[in-house]
Amino acid sequence: MKILDRYILNQYIKTFLSVFIVLMFILILQAIWLYIKELAGKDLDVATIIKFLYYSTPVAVPIALPLSVLLAAILVFGSMAENYEFAAMKSNGISLQRAMRSLTIVILGIGITSFLFANSVIPWGHLKQRNLRGNIAKIKPAMAISEGSFNQLGSYNIKVADKSGENGEFLTDVIIHKKNARKNGNYTVIKSKRGELKSSLKSNVIQLVLEEGNYYEDLNLVQPRKNSSSPFVKSSFDSYTLNIDVSQLNKVDINDESVTDNHRMLKINELYNRIDTFSLALTNNYKIYRTNQHNTWSPTTLDRRIELDTIKENPIDLLASLNTADQRRAVDVAISKMRSQIAAIKNRESQIKREETRLAKHEIEIHKKYVLGVACIILFFIGAPLGAIIRKGGMGLPLVIATLFFLTYHFIGIFAEKAATEGAFPAWLGAWMSTFIIFPMGMYLTYRATTDQGIFNNDFSLVKLFSKFKKHPKTPSPIA
Template identity: 30%
Template sequence: MKKIHVLVLKAFFKPFIVTFFIVMFVLLMLFLFKYIDDLIGKGFEWYVILELLWYASAAQISMAMPLAMLLSSIMTFGNLGESYELVAIKAAGISLKKAMMPLIILVGLISVGSFFFSDYILPITNLKMGSLLYDVRNKKADFLIKDGIFNNSIPGYSIRAQNKSKDGTVLYNLIIYQHSNISRGTNVLLAKEGVMYNSRDNNYMILKLKDGVRYEETTAGNRSYNPRQQFTRYYFKQTEQKFDMSTFQMKRTDEDLFKSHSMMLNLKQLEYYTDSTTKMLDSIRGTIFNEIKGNYKLFNTYQARQNKPLKKDDSLSTFNHSFAEVIPADKRIVALNNSLTDIRYIKEVLDMKAKSDKDFDLSIVRYILEYHKKFTLAVSCLLLFSIGAPLGAIIRKGGLGLPVVMAIIFFLIYHIISTIAEKSAKEGDIGPIMGTWTAIIVLTPLAIFLIYKAATDSALFDIENYKLAANKFINRLKTHYNKYFKKKNR
């Protein structure tokens, strides 16, 4: 019995490790393809890219783990079935359930570990990756001068070089226009050659210019022509021009700004934010009438001045009176203007409160969704294993052919259902709890059906059985048709 358990565990462990890293590699490539435009041409250090990929790989475990569990389970039992090892196990009097018991325990431990990972490690990973990705996407592209084209990347300057060296550090035939918001004058610098290098702190770019001239023209404070305006011309053999490059450096944003996002909270924090947001939403809803009740009048100004408030008995008859009968002619314009003012104020208050109500309600839904997603990661590993293991035992095909196709099909079904349900929950069509557990509820009967078919040695995917059943059905139709045709001829 122990040898069988070791055999099953070895047969599962190797495909699980291989498929997990393959899936992680594919997901990382998709991540790079998604953000490739934000990474190229910005001069990041190698450790920044490596740090981003490290956090991204940890964040992708929530999707890679269920898919690897499904694919490895199909491959494991497909290989055992194809090599008739499952038949030998059953011939020895050992049921499939007993042979799988250590594997079921291992999968259970992996699922429990994935729950703790999603509760303790994943929020920190999402926080680190989210803040770093925000800084990466907001960083400006590196300063690059192309031949014969003006570059306006540096604020206040336009730089043009006719050509440059192969390494891009030496520029030839330079023209530099300086645009100053303080002075209305013109500042132009021409140089035959310029050597470009950075300061030690990389906050400044320094151009060491050779053989050039600098033109400065200042006005008396207006742009009109002034014959007494000053014009200065400087010739130089060598000089340096310093440019502020601090805007091109990546600045790390404070991570505390991202901590309130639902994906960056654990279970206790999600409970706290859900309760606090719910209280804020209730307080907003409770103050709506108090803000508009001063402008929401059940009696008109004329009756208020006459000290004749409306009574319950005659309110309907009063409202049925015409506008001319209730308000005198000299008061009508004032009454209309006051009413329009009250209506505008009430509308603005209700619009503002409706927007705040929608934002708070969406935040609560996201907190609840993320709260339940901590549990669905562990449950999805168990569910997809329950689908993959009996499916592999039924199809009896190993390798990376049919098992991969079947795994991708079932995982896409699970992922599409969960994505649609989560989106519907955010839009308010269904509840957030139902939006999180819909995919698991839909696929659980399928897992039970496949487990039953695998336990009873059903040839569910045997094409020959379906051909025999189809032939029997066709023969029955032919028999009934012949009997009916003979009766009709009589």
């Protein structure tokens, strides 16, 4: 290996590792901020928090790795161009392609490694993080009595309209549904204007004191006549105390991994197996629904009591021959059948749509494992020539340009995947669209850089544009 190759590799690898570590740190902090609501107030030990951060690290790689490749290329080649190192190389007959040759081999290695990483480590990270988040959410459920929705606490479902107080202990408009294990249902409802949590939210027994409320209980009598006349018993109270035991709910296995069916948790061979299963199930659903509709609306099944040959009249004449009550009854029956059929069609349509969306997500996930490696290679061939063109090092302009390029690439990918899952175009196109769009850009920038041209022409560059505004600030107009 020549001295030049060692020099360029040394500069790039140091810059790449520094940028990658910083970006991973930022993205892990973002994960904590994103899931802070699930983590806060759970009395988690340090080991569990470190475990959550450890599992979140592979999940952040698909964003940090391509951006690090792009930003490191812009910084290294921009600094070399700014310090006239490229001019010295060209004077000795060394072209930009020759300077990029050693790095190209490294980037190809990064691309292949990222594919293997995306097929093994990233699914493992999603599996571990998702299950750990779910297990953490089950810890101390008494601390998660949210406003405006029912919260399951043991055999009680509690809903509050508002919480107040320093620790949220004062509740307003409390509604409680109590399960009955013997009758297997909710037969008791408690409503109160106010409530107060007396005991600590961290204890295994929650003491809830209700004020000014009513207690309703369904009787469920054996005799239907009495059941219709006396459906429930109502009693009023000024103060009512509930002791809710949540000790069993707090016994959560933090290492449980019961969720394994998410598409992000699967490897390529597992995704192919799922796709085959879902495709076969979707095809069978189409056939079953088509057969059922044909059997339901076949003329022989509309009314088996009447032979088809006996209906000679026009349907309108047949309806006119009926009296008013029979006409009304016939129209009501027809409307009822059509409404039920429309509802059945909508339900079937939504079900098939969910199955198609699930299938598209699995197909997209397969392509995304390949896209990560290809994107790293293409973004390098965008960043290296772009750095040579702008001729600017440091973390100022190169950082802005790299961020704009990557955000454009990333948002195109998000919108394309969303549209593909909704059936706008094939799943493979949704996964590869952002890569297809930036690929011509990489070829164009490489050509412009190797021919010593700017982004647009020789008289225009981003550095000249920024320097123009710095040298010619706008002077205030004189006051008349």
